[in-house]
Amino acid sequence: MKKTILFALLLSSVTLFAQKKTTTSGTINFDATTSTDALPKAENKAVVASLDPKTGKLAFEAIIKSFEFGNPRIQDHFNGKGWMDSEKFPTASFEGMITNLSTINFAKDGTYEAEVEGTLTLHGETKKIKLPAVITVSGKSFHAVSEFTIKLEDYKVDGPAIAAGKVAKEPKITVDVTFK
Amino acid sequence: MNKPRSSIVKKILIATGLILLVGAGVVWYIFNEKFEDTATVKADQSKNATELLSEFRTDLTNANKQYTEKILSVKGTVSEIEKADTTFNIKMSDSTGAYLIFAFQAKNQQDLLSIKEGDIISVKGSCSGGTFSKILETFFVAFKRCVIEK
Numbered sequence: 001m002k003k004t005i006l007f008a009l010l011l012s013s014v015t016l017f018a019q020k021k022t023t024t025s026g027t028i029n030f031d032a033t034t035s036t037d038a039l040p041k042a043e044n045k046a047v048v049a050s051l052d053p054k055t056g057k058l059a060f061e062a063i064i065k066s067f068e069f070g071n072p073r074i075q076d077h078f079n080g081k082g083w084m085d086s087e088k089f090p091t092a093s094f095e096g097m098i099t100n101l102s103t104i105n106f107a108k109d110g111t112y113e114a115e116v117e118g119t120l121t122l123h124g125e126t127k128k129i130k131l132p133a134v135i136t137v138s139g140k141s142f143h144a145v146s147e148f149t150i151k152l153e154d155y156k157v158d159g160p161a162i163a164a165g166k167v168a169k170e171p172k173i174t175v176d177v178t179f180k
Numbered sequence: 181m182n183k184p185r186s187s188i189v190k191k192i193l194i195a196t197g198l199i200l201l202v203g204a205g206v207v208w209y210i211f212n213e214k215f216e217d218t219a220t221v222k223a224d225q226s227k228n229a230t231e232l233l234s235e236f237r238t239d240l241t242n243a244n245k246q247y248t249e250k251i252l253s254v255k256g257t258v259s260e261i262e263k264a265d266t267t268f269n270i271k272m273s274d275s276t277g278a279y280l281i282f283a284f285q286a287k288n289q290q291d292l293l294s295i296k297e298g299d300i301i302s303v304k305g306s307c308s309g310g311t312f313s314k315i316l317e318t319f320f321v322a323f324k325r326c327v328i329e330k
Contacts, residue, residue, distance in 0.1 A: 022316060024281055025262035025269045045267045045283035046308075046322040050315045059315050065248060066283075066308040066322045072215050090244070091311050178264055 020052040021142060021179035028062055032171035039074045040167045042067040049177040051142060053106035056098035058116055058133075058144070060175060063091055082159025083167075084123055092122045094175075096131070104135060111136045116146065125155040131175075142179045147172065218285065219327045221251050223304055229256025229272040229280055236310040237278055237319050247321075248309040253329060254280060255302045258295060268292050270303065270326075278319040282326040291328045302329040 026047035032040040044067045049060035064086035069075035079086040096118015098104065104112040114133040119126050133146040149170040152162060161167045225247075232254060236243040256272035259279065263269075268289045273279040282303045284292060295301060305326030312319050 023262070024271065024279070024316070024320065025264060025267055027264070027267060045269060045324070046281045046320075048313050048315050048320070061311075061313060061315055063308050063311055063322050066324055068283075068324045070215075071213055073213055090309060093314070176264075 020050055020054075020057075022048070022050045023177055023179055024048050026060060026175065026177035028060075028067075029174040029176075030067060030171055031174075032168040034165055034168050037166040039069070039071045040078070040161075040171075042069045042075070042078065044068070047175070047177065049175075049179075051144065051177075051179050053104075053142070056101035057096075058098060058118070059093070059095045060177065061091055061093040064089065077159075077161060080159075082161060083157060089122075089124045092120070094118055094120045094129075094131075096129075098133075104137075106137055106142065109137050109139065114144070120150070122150070123155040123157050127154050140180065144175075144177050144179070146175045149173065215325060217327075218251065218304055218306065218325045219288070221304075223253035224250040226253040226255070229254050230274050233272075233274045233278045233280060233319070233321065236321050237276065240310060240312065240319070243321075244309045247307045250307050251304060252307050252323070253302055253304045254282075254323075255300070256280070258297050258299045258301060260297060261292075261295065270295065270301075276318065277316070280321045280323065282323045284326045284328075288327045295328070303327070304329050 025045065026049040028044045028047050030042045030044075044062050046066050047060055047062045049058075051058050064084050065079060067075070067078065069078060078084055096116045099115045099117050104114060112135045114135050116131040116133050118129065118131075120129045129148070129150070131146045131148050133144050136143040149172050151170050152158065153169065162169060232252075254272070258270055259273040260271040261269070262271065266286070268284045270282045270284070270292065271279045282305050303323070303326050305323035308322040308324055310319055310321035
């Protein structure tokens with residue numbers, strides 16, 4: 001009887017940690033500031049993300065117009081045809097897999113370095129990308145942060161402000177998601 | 181003969197100075213321009229949360245045309261509150277799982293502390309548009325720079 005209860009508890013625990021987790025309040029920070037312009041910087045606070053600890057599948061998606069800039073004019077430029085053309089390409093998304101899943105123990109508290117490979121779709125272009133991520137496991141909660149840069153030209157984002165050096169050609173992207 | 185020439189040079193210098201001053205003023209204005217506080221902006225439209233979600237689910241393209249970048253006042257029931265280090269989001273969902281998500285201005289987050297799931301509230305914010313989430317397999321509509329309407 002005791003063995004049965006123990007087995008049931010163990011099974012439920014494994015099932016719990018194996019469940020795919022989602023959030024609708026992840027954040028993405030976009031930093032394309034340069035030495036001549038400190039304004040192209042924004043945050044999106046309504047990013048949808050998922051993490052499947054069993055398979056290592058990681059995904060996120062964001063509405064481009066959800067990026068909040070401090071300056072209204074820069075926000076307009078960001079959404080305009082010279083940058084993201086968000087009328088035509090309203091979302092960005094990433095789908096990938098953790099390639100070193102065996103080194104991450106989602107059942108044990110700790111901080112783990114993850115390597116993620118997948119595809120990023122932005123401005124209607126889909127490119128393969130490798131992301132470094134730090135995953136912190138705390139009880140049932142997983143916190144993942146990934147900092148990386150992208151080349152805007154890879155995604156055919158090439159407006160005059162970028163050519164003039166007012167916007168970084170390789171902006172820094174920080175994705176921060178907590179799965180509870 | 182020298183006097184008129186010196187007067188012209190003086191006028192050119194003054195005009196150049198004025199142009200530079202105006203130019204600097206325009207640049208300063210652009211760099212320091214901020215969004216108006218949503219609390220003081222009049223809403224373009226007032227909507228019920230369930231009806232708004234229904235419009236996005238029924239015709240996403242048309243709803244995006246109609247509401248994106250508009251200031252909307254939305255009344256509905258809080259289905260979820262999501263807090264993180266720097267963010268404070270409130271959600272209103274319908275029976276299909278589709279949801280509206282409101283991201284609040286940092287300076288207004290204090291007003292949210294007393295709000296709990298099940299409360300009926302009115303939120304004013306800038307609609308960022310809606311989409312179908314492939315991850316969640318449902319529709320969602322996002323809002324930014326939100327404030328609670330009292």
